[in-house]
Amino acid sequence: MENRLRKVFTQSTACCPENLSGNIWHVIETRKERKDRIRFWSFAAVGMVSFLFAIVTFRTMGTSFSQSGFFEYLSVAFSGGGVLASSWKELLLSLMNSLPFTSIILFLVPVFALLWSLSRAINFTKKSPLVLSA
Amino acid sequence: MMELTDNELISQYLHGETKAFKYLIERYSSALYNFAVRLGASNDAADIVQDIFIKVWQNLKKFNSAKASFKTWIYTIARNTITDYLRKKKPALFSQLDSEDDTPSFEDSIEDTALLPDEVLEKAEDSAFLNSLIGGLSVNYRTVLSLYYDEEMTFDEIGKVLGKPLNTVKSQHRRALLELKKLAKSHMHQSK
Structure with missing residues (x-):
């Protein structure tokens, strides 16, 4: 009975519309392109914002370096005269203490964000070049 | 590529071979269409099949071949999609689905x-x-x-x-x- 019923079921299979799979594939491709485009421009926007933040934080970092006395310690280290040999430990400690860590971190965060978003955006253009078209 | 297994096609798709998904659509679309018609969604079967494949495409990364075969997975999605459709279409008649004693x-x-x-x-x-x-x-x-x-x-x-x-x-x-x-x-x- 089972085989016969299976045969009966198979015989009464509904006719699939012509090119159904082609139409579905077209819809999915269109959605994929749209999704890729949105993601590409999102990454590009993140990249641009990160770039602006990087410029601002770079300036802040420069000011912090000059205010902290880091460059003075550094010039002492390269001035010669045996200072480096005699008190390198103290000099190294002073250099470390004068480093503006907060400014450096504030600068590195947008730099990493910029690099990450750029790499993602480049990957998208490689995978689907159509993301750049209108 | 058509002779590849479902899992091989999925793996290829996830590794950037987008055409592999097209073969999965070709493999299952007519069977899913028939399934939708059998369950009573004959008027909108083509749209339902499209919805099923969009859901599959969106969730393909979540598919775990260790838990179930792709066929079982896609039919689970199909069944849920068709059930939702029928529930929206005929709420009164569909209540029998939940009341059946198992x-x-x-x-x-x-x-x-x-x-x-x-x-x-x-x-x-x-x-x-x-x-x-x-x-x-x-x-x-x-x-x-x-x-x-x-x-x-x-x-x-x-x-x-x-x-x-x-x-x-x-x-x-x-x-x-x-x-x-x-x-x-x-x-x-x-x-x-």
Whole structure:
């Protein structure tokens, strides 16, 4: 009975519309392109914002370096005269203490964000070049 | 590429070979279309199949071949999509889906060698007659019969698709056949 019923079921299979799979594939491709485009421009926007933040934080970092006395310690280290040999430990400690860590971190965060978003955006253009078209 | 297994095609798609998904669509679209029609969504079957594939495409990364086969997974999505569609379309009629008792009855445990006698099967070879009979069954019964006879799934696979234990599926299959027999008899009496 089972085989016969299976045969009966198979015989009464509904006719699939012509090119159904082609139409579905077209819809999915269109959605994929749209999704890729949105993601590409999102990454590009993140990249641009990160770039602006990087410029601002770079300036802040420069000011912090000059205010902290880091460059003075550094010039002492390269001035010669045996200072480096005699008190390198103290000099190294002073250099470390004068480093503006907060400014450096504030600068590195947008730099990493910029690099990450750029790499993602480049990957998208490689995978689907159509993301750049209108 | 068509001779590759489902898992191989999925793996290729996830590694950037976008065309691999097209082959999966070609492999399953007509069967899913038939499944949607069997379950009573004949008017919008093409749109439903499209929705099913969009869901599959969106969730393909979540597919775990260790848990279930792709066929079982896609039919689970299909069943849920069609159920949602039917629920929106006919809320009153669809309430029967939830009220069906899943526990096997005494009637189910009795061996019946002729669930569908030859007389009924001969008549059922007329596809219009069979489709009208299936249309009279509840969505649950239609699902079990379609997955078992059209898609040639095992009871275990059907259980995974429906999220029900093996014995419940077997019981539902048996009840579906009894119901089909009842419907066939009443149809045949009416036509005499």
